[in-house]
Amino acid sequence: MTTEAALAAIRSLLGPRGVVEDARDQAPYLEEPRKLFPGRAALVTRPADRDQLAGVLRLCHAARLPVIPLGGRTGLVGGTTSQEGPPPVLISLERLNRILALDAKAMTMTVQAGCILENIHRAAEAEGLLFPINLGARGSCMIGGNISTNAGGIQVLRYGNTRDLVLGLEVVLPDGEIWDGLRALRKDNTGYDMKQLFIGAEGTLGVVTAAVLRLFPRPEEVQTAFLALPDAAAAIGLYALAQRLSGGTLSAFELIQRFGVEISCRFGGGVDPLSAPAPWYVLLEMSGAADGSLRATLEALLEAAMEQGLVLDGTIAESSAQAASLWHLREALVDSQQFEGASIKHDIAVPISLVPDFLVQAGAAALAVIPTARL
Ligand SMILES: Cc1cc2nc3c(=O)[nH]c(=O)nc-3n(C[C@H](O)[C@H](O)[C@H](O)COP(=O)(O)OP(=O)(O)OC[C@H]3O[C@@H](n4cnc5c(N)ncnc54)[C@H](O)[C@@H]3O)c2cc1C
Structure with missing residues (x-):
């Protein structure tokens, strides 16, 4: 032809x-x-x-x-x-944008691939449930794109990547054949897990047209803190402490450099809530039951972290508007980069304890190639 x-x-x-x-x-x-x-x-x-x-x-x-x-x-x-x-x-995929089914008891949602992520959030919320993939582009990205990039987002520590949140998939293969794996089984131990091939494949193996997603009970309470740190190594200590003290309620932990906060404030409408600049920051979130214990746990964590010299200063959001403002600092960072000139994007995974070493070594390697680069 x-x-x-x-x-x-x-x-x-x-x-x-x-x-x-x-x-x-x-x-x-x-x-x-x-x-x-x-x-x-x-x-x-x-x-x-x-x-x-x-x-x-x-x-x-x-x-x-x-x-x-x-x-x-x-x-x-x-x-x-x-x-x-x-x-x-x-x-x-923009016209394949329907939510096909939501089973609140089984906590699954079946969606077409062109559903906007934020619409999936809203549908889950209406049933008191949560679909945890969440990222700055939530108002425009589509679940088919999230699946095809195996998106992580800001709650990956607690709930995993998109790969962990898809129960079933429907894919049209390059020759037009339909691969029907649109199953909602929690336990599926039959043979190869073919759907995993298509997740993160960026469309190279076929076009995702529908998916069954895992939902979770929606946390009743969320506590958000923005913390100043002396260096990146302190973040690893803080992370371990937070995991130990939070009883499984840690839902986000974003390490941000001072430069990131500066451009977010300069170009993205972010507001630095702390009085003095610090080299590194952590945006930390805990979520769980509304039994009043979450705030106390967070305060105890901050006290212990300050005693150990892991945290220099910090603020805890007093309202959902303040929490949104703290998150805005992080989310505006992505778009703000373009106003500072060309940037090299990367999405690199290293074992948690090696992050500080990696930053030093990768920074030195980048500066050896581009001495004027800002890291
Ligand atoms: C402000 C901002 C914040 C972001 N934050 C994050 C973040 O925290 N974590 C993260 O992982 N990413 C992040 N991203 C990147 C991006 O939003 C994600 O990768 C998102 O999952 C892409 O979804 P999309 O629908 O826009 O896909 P697109 O950009 O349209 O496509 C991405 C790739 O998937 C393929 N594709 C799209 N749909 C399908 C389909 N139905 N079947 C097969 N292949 C398909 C495309 O061909 C392309 O290769 C961010 C982007 C922005 C702008």
């Missing part, structure tokens, strides 16, 4: 609502948040359902046309754009 024949067949399969032809309307589909990797497209498509999407893939496969699935296009590494080879057919 020729490219022209395949594109014509896709147009007729999807109808006018299913393709974006106007150059101005296409522009957002060819961009990514950092504006570093401009995209191109042979055609921008918006299938209405799984079967239309399968039809698009079948035709692209027959014509050997490259395809890129698009979620909310909030990924920071150019995964939705391509600069080389034949222009791809872009497949936006």
Whole structure:
């Protein structure tokens, strides 16, 4: 099949609502948040359902046309754009945006891949439940994108990555065949766990069209603190202490450098709540039952941490608005970076106890290559 024949067949399969032809309307589909990797497209498509999407893939496969699935296009590494080879057919999941089922007793939710993460949060909250993947892009990223990047987010310590939170998946394979693994079983010990291949695969093995997600009881109370630290090594001591004293209620622990707080305040509307600057900070959150013990546990942790010299200063949010303001410091950091010039994004995992050493060694290695870099 020729490219022209395949594109014509896709147009007729999807109808006018299913393709974006106007150059101005296409522009957002060819961009990514950092504006570093401009995209191109042979055609921008918006299938209405799984079967239309399968039809698009079948035709692209027959014509050997490259395809890129698009979620909310909030990924920071150019995964939705391509600069080389034949222009791809872009497949936006935006119309597959329905929550298909929510089983509050079994604590599962079945969703189409184009559901915006924040809408999933809201649906879970309405039932007193929690879907714990949470990140700054929650208002635009889609669950299919979260699954395909195996997103971590700010509660990964307690609940794990997306990989740990998906019970079942439905995927359209590159030739248009449908792989149906949309199961909601808590215990599934049958053979290979095929869905795990597609999680974190960035669309290279197929297009995720639906998923069954694990939900959790929604914590009744959340306590948030922003703490100043003398150095990164103190964060490791603080983390161990927090795990020991918090009785499993530690739900977030974000280590932030002074430079990050500065750009978040300068460009992102963040407000530094502490009177004196410190080299490092930890944004810490505990969540659990509303039995009054959480605040006392957090205060005891801070007292012990200050006695041990792990924490220099800190503040505990007195209201949900204050907690949101502390979180804003962290979340605005991502977008604020672009105003400071070019930045190199990375998502590096090292064993917790090696983080301080890693920072020293990686910093020295980066400065050896780019002596003017700010770390
Ligand atoms: C302010 C901000 C904060 C962020 N914070 C975090 C964070 O804390 N943790 C984190 O992990 N990431 C974070 N990110 C990065 C990004 O939001 C996540 O990677 C998110 O999971 C991407 O979802 P998306 O729908 O935008 O995917 P997209 O950017 O649209 O796509 C990402 C990749 O997945 C593929 N893909 C998308 N949908 C599908 C599908 N249905 N089937 C198959 N492949 C698909 C795409 O082709 C692409 O390769 C942040 C981004 C921003 C802008």
